[in-house]
Amino acid sequence: MKVSFLGFALLLATAGAATAETARPAPAARSAQDLRAFIAALRPDALARGVSPATFAAAFAGITTADPTILARTRGQGEFARPVWDYLVGAVSTGRIARGQAQAARLSPTLAAIEARFGVPRWVVLAFWGVESDFGASAGTVPTVRALATLAQAGFRGTLFREELLAALTILERGDITPGAMKGSWAGAMGQVQFLPSSFLAHAVDFDGDGHRDIWNSQADALASIANYLKSLGWNPAVSWGYAVTLPPTFDLTAYRADLSDFAGRGVRRTDGKPLPASGNANLFLPGGLGGPAFLITDNFEVMRAYNTSDSYALAVGHLADRLAGGPPLAAPWPAGARLDKAGLQALQTGLSARNLYTGDADGRAGPKLREAVRRYQIEQGLPADGYATPTLLDHLRGRP
Numbered sequence: 001m002k003v004s005f006l007g008f009a010l011l012l013a014t015a016g017a018a019t020a021e022t023a024r025p026a027p028a029a030r031s032a033q034d035l036r037a038f039i040a041a042l043r044p045d046a047l048a049r050g051v052s053p054a055t056f057a058a059a060f061a062g063i064t065t066a067d068p069t070i071l072a073r074t075r076g077q078g079e080f081a082r083p084v085w086d087y088l089v090g091a092v093s094t095g096r097i098a099r100g101q102a103q104a105a106r107l108s109p110t111l112a113a114i115e116a117r118f119g120v121p122r123w124v125v126l127a128f129w130g131v132e133s134d135f136g137a138s139a140g141t142v143p144t145v146r147a148l149a150t151l152a153q154a155g156f157r158g159t160l161f162r163e164e165l166l167a168a169l170t171i172l173e174r175g176d177i178t179p180g181a182m183k184g185s186w187a188g189a190m191g192q193v194q195f196l197p198s199s200f201l202a203h204a205v206d207f208d209g210d211g212h213r214d215i216w217n218s219q220a221d222a223l224a225s226i227a228n229y230l231k232s233l234g235w236n237p238a239v240s241w242g243y244a245v246t247l248p249p250t251f252d253l254t255a256y257r258a259d260l261s262d263f264a265g266r267g268v269r270r271t272d273g274k275p276l277p278a279s280g281n282a283n284l285f286l287p288g289g290l291g292g293p294a295f296l297i298t299d300n301f302e303v304m305r306a307y308n309t310s311d312s313y314a315l316a317v318g319h320l321a322d323r324l325a326g327g328p329p330l331a332a333p334w335p336a337g338a339r340l341d342k343a344g345l346q347a348l349q350t351g352l353s354a355r356n357l358y359t360g361d362a363d364g365r366a367g368p369k370l371r372e373a374v375r376r377y378q379i380e381q382g383l384p385a386d387g388y389a390t391p392t393l394l395d396h397l398r399g400r401p
Contacts, residue, residue, distance in 0.1 A: 034066075034153060035063075035064070035065060035066050035149065035150075035153050036064070038149070038152070038153040039060050039063070039149065042152075042162070042165070042166070043056055045166060046166055046169050049166060049169070049170060050170065050173060051166075051169045051170060051172075051173045052173060055169065055172050055173045056169065058172070058179050059145050059168075059169055059172055059179045060145065060149070061179070063145065063146050063149060066149070066150040066153060066154065067142075067146055067147065067150045067186075069186070070142070070147055070150045070151065070186045070187075071150065071154060073186045073187075074151070074154075074156055082312065083312075083334075083339060084287045084288070084311065084312040084315060084316075084334075085288065085334035087310075087312040087313070087316055088312070088315070088316050088319065091131050091313075091316035091317075091320060092316055092319050092320045092323060096130055096134065096320065097320070097323045097324060099130070099134070099135055100126050100127070100130050100135060100320070100324045101324055103126060103129075103135050104122065104123075104126055104324060107219065107223070110207075110219070110220050110223065111125065111126070111223065113207075114207065114220075114223055114224050114227050115227075117224070117227070118224070118227035118228055118230070118231045118235075119231060119235065119237040120226075120227040120230045120231060120235050120237070121237075121240075121321070121325075123321040123322070123324045123325040124230070124241065124304075124317070124318075124321045125223050125226050125227050125230075126223075126321070126324055127317045127318070127320040127321035127324060128193070128226045128230075128307065128317055129192065129193070129222065129223060129226060130320055130324075131313070131316060131317050131320060132192065132193055132194040133191075133192045133193070133194065135192075136192040136219060136222065139183070139184065139191050139192045139194075139216065140183055140184035140185045140189070140190070140191070140194070141183055142183060142184060142185060142186050143179075143180075143182070143183055144168055144182045144183060144184050144188055144190055144197070145165070145168055145169075145172075145179060145182065147184075147185075147186055147187065147188050148161050148164050148165040148168055148188045148197075149165055151187070151188065152164075152165050161188065163198065164188050164196050164197050164198055165188075165197075167196075167197035167198045167200070167201055168182065168188070168197040170197070170201060171197055171200060171201065175212065176200075176204075176212045176213045176214060177212070177214065177216060181216060181217075182216075183216070190215065190216070191215035191216040191222065192215055192216065192219070192222040193215050193222050193225050193226050193229075195215060195225065195229075199229065200213070200215065200225075202232075203225055203228050203229040203232060204221070204225045204228075205221060205224040205225045205227075205228045206221060207220040207221050207223070207224035207225075208220040208221055213225070229307070230303055230304075230307075233303045233306050234299070234303055235300055235303050236280070236298070236299060236300055238277070238280065239260070239277050239280040239298045239299075239300060240298065240300065240318075240322075241297065241298060241300040241301050241303075241304055241314070241317075241318040241321065242282075242285070242295045242296055242297035242298055242300070242301050242318055243270050243276060243282075243295065243296045244270065244271045244272070244293060244294070244295055244319075244322070244327075244330060245263075245268050245269060245270055245271060245276075245294050245295060245296050246268070246269050246271055246294065246332075247267075247268055247284075247294055248266070248267035248268070250267075251266065251267065251268070252266070253284070253290075253384055253385040253386060254379050254385050256283060256284040256375065256385065256387070257281075257282075257283050257284075258282065259279055259280065259281065259282070260276045260277050260278070260279060260280045260281075260282050260296065260298075261276070261278055261279055263276060263282060263284075263296055264276045268296065271328065271330075271331060272322075272327055272328055276296070280298055280299075281298060281299055282296040282297065282298050283296070283297050284296060285297045285301075285315075285371075285387075286386045286387060286388055287311065287312075287315060287388075288334045288335045288388065289335055289386045289388030289390065290384055290386045290388070291332065291333070291335070292332050292333065292334050292335055293330045293331075293332045293334070294332070295315070297318075301314055301318065304317055304318060305368075309367065310367075311366065311367055311368070311371075337390070338390075338391050339390065339391070340366075340389055340390065340391055340394060342364035343364065344389075344391065344394055345364040345365065345366055345370070345389060346362040346363070346364040347362075347394060348370070348374075348389055348393070348394050348397065349361075349362040349363070349364070349370060349373075350362045351394070351397040351398065352370075352373045352374070352377055352397070355377065357373045357376045357377050357380075358370065358373035366389055370389060371387040371388075371389075372387070374387050374388065374389050374393065375387040377393075377397065378393075381396065383396070
């Protein structure tokens with residue numbers, strides 16, 4: 001991923017290199033001066049949003065330098081080229097399923113009340129909680145204000161983290177959490193649900209009624225906040241996120257978007273033996289291509305992707321929800337052959353774009369846009385339209401035998 005803080009990162013990397021002859025402060029000192037200047041410039045905007053001088057001072061007490069470990073994390077961010085089956089191994093482990101089912105039994109009354117109020121199944125709420133923080137056990141230990149100040153001062157992702165920092169100060173002003181307890185990930189995602197501050201302000205819920213929206217320490221607030229967020233995004237309680245299915249041998253892959261009743265009429269069956277719902281929009285999703293696990297994903301899958309835009313993430317949450325509810329593991333094998341790396345995915349995106357089949361940046365990420373473009377190309381070329389990007393497909397696009 002390209003970043004916009006390269007100059008600042010270089011200052012950190014060369015700390016201590018200045019000499020007395022230059023009459024300049026050392027790079028580390030310059031970075032401290034830059035951060036202090038950034039904080040001072042932020043103060044008027046924070047006060048204009050209702051943050052008191054006392055809250056502002058308390059939030060930045062002891063923060064004198066940027067956190068170089070956070071800047072290093074931005075340089076080393078992984079791309080979305082990790083195969084989905086590798087992601088699922090860790091996200092939907094037998095240990096996590098056991099821990100989640102134990103939490104489901106322990107928190108059953110709370111989960112029932114959340115389900116009744118927000119219309120999101122308890123298993124989905126639990127699955128998000130499990131993937132985000134391992135049911136609260138790994139909520140993050142990085143001080144949020146320092147993390148956001150580091151990213152904002154560096155200009156990472158433009159003004160995004162400056163706005164998130166102002167939102168974090170607003171949370172502190174409202175008294176939901178103290179500066180010392182406001183912790184989370186290196187990128188400013190907070191608490192057991194890993195909300196950014198703006199998402200907290202919009203969607204966090206005081207479900208235990210103590211007067212504070214506490215996604216750090218209150219399991220009830222954390223779970224209800226997940227459900228409220230999904231409801232606000234349009235979660236449809238009439239259908240699941242998706243259904244693991246088997247396809248008949250003669251299934252027409254070109255008709256991959258239809259009503260659930262249409263799929264059922266064409267011989268698609270759920271792997272757990274239950275009937276498909278009588279109605280609902282669905283898309284056929286073959287994340288490992290033909291022969292691998294197959295899913296009919298609903299509009300709720302896109303709701304889940306709003307939490308994290310990775311297909312692997314949404315599939316992991318959905319499958320974990322099914323396993324927590326007692327559903328079976330995936331039976332079909334994942335592919336064992338070669339796969340496209342980031343450079344290969346970028347080449348595929350570029351080639352499909354030249355054919356007016358793909359729009360957007362060649363970012364090397366596999367997702368819905370690339371999947372749709374691949375299917376359009378496969379249909380155009382008379383290939384099995386599974387939407388799966390492979391080295392063989394890239395060779396075909398390049399005209400290689």
